[in-house]
Amino acid sequence: MKAAVYYENGPPGVLKYEDVPDPTCAPNGIVIKVEAVSIEGGDTLNRQGGALMSKPHIVGYQAAGEVVQVGAEVRDFRVGDKAVTTGFNGSHAELRAVAARTAWKIPKGCDVKLAAVVPVPFGTAHDCLFEFGHLKAGETVLVQAGASGVGVAAIQLAKRAGARVLATASSDERLERLKPLGLDAGINYKTHNVPQEVMKLTDNKGVNLVVDSVGGSTLQGSILSLGYRGRVSMVGAAGREPMRVDVGPLMSGNRTLSGVFLGAEIATDRVHNMIQSLVNEVAEGKLKVLIDKTFPLSDAAGAHAYIESRKAVGRVLLIP
Ligand SMILES: NC(=O)c1ccc[n+]([C@@H]2O[C@H](COP(=O)([O-])OP(=O)(O)OC[C@H]3O[C@@H](n4cnc5c(N)ncnc54)[C@H](OP(=O)(O)O)[C@@H]3O)[C@@H](O)[C@H]2O)c1
Structure with a gap:
């Protein structure tokens, strides 16, 4: 098969398009x-x-397509099903092998590209808001990097849970694109001090919950x-x-800083079922995914470079 591979870590240019064993x-x-292939934030960091x-090495957390082989112990998939993994x-890569436990069925009629974007960002946002963030209706949430994959999911999930949603991004244009998802107020962190703006927007009360996938000095602001x-x-860097x-x-202030790592619980019934529900809701149009741009798999280097140019809102896909 063909795959986008690298032999050493480095900038997007280390990615090459080569033949590798299936x-x-x-x-x-x-x-x-x-x-x-949904290029996850962690893929560029890895x-x-x-x-x-x-x-x-073949990088990458998440891809969707048609099931072509099923292991002898697997009961819930058949050849010909569509799955996101x-x-x-x-x-x-053109072919991808995973444990069936970290794969989810794509409902019939759902565009595979939409489902490809769901498990990690939406599952992570859900855990940040509810399992570890204990979000309740009427609370205010700040989503750092609202235009990220995790951010796009967190804004929608928080809004429909009855929260007021604030988010940050590196430009006004990026914030504008988040309003249809349920963003109540955006903060351009290039031109404004985030904690000061949050205090203005909350009558000096501060927010109840921050979803922070940026870390470093941003985490201090959170x-x-x-x-x-x-x-x-706290969910990323x-x-x-x-x-x-x-x-x-x-x-x-009796405040809490919680680390969140989806991978630690992704194979549990709780997270597996939560992600299947999110995939189903995207298929039904109840949740939106933002696909900013697609690139051919042969140009994975160009796609990674585009993501790192900070122009993408939501996801960039690779198509084999
Ligand atoms: N712990 C977990 O279970 C888990 C799960 C999923 C993701 N993550 C982590 O969460 C983070 C975000 O993932 P994602 O998939 O949402 O990422 P993404 O879609 O690639 O978005 C990352 C966003 O971060 C912002 N950013 C701030 N500083 C940046 C910098 N120096 N370089 C590039 N972008 C920067 C950018 O928005 P602005 O330009 O608007 O600032 C960008 O849109 C990653 O660190 C990822 O590894 C962790």
């Missing part, structure tokens, strides 16, 4: 013929500095944006900065 199907696994499982690597008993779901923050302001 993956094998485990007894508890499936193999899909990939129709759409390309830059993550571990290489093999040389060449996750794994720690291997998405940037802590400073919290109200009394406020919570931060998109800012590519060291995670050095002053946690002092947490104590005085």
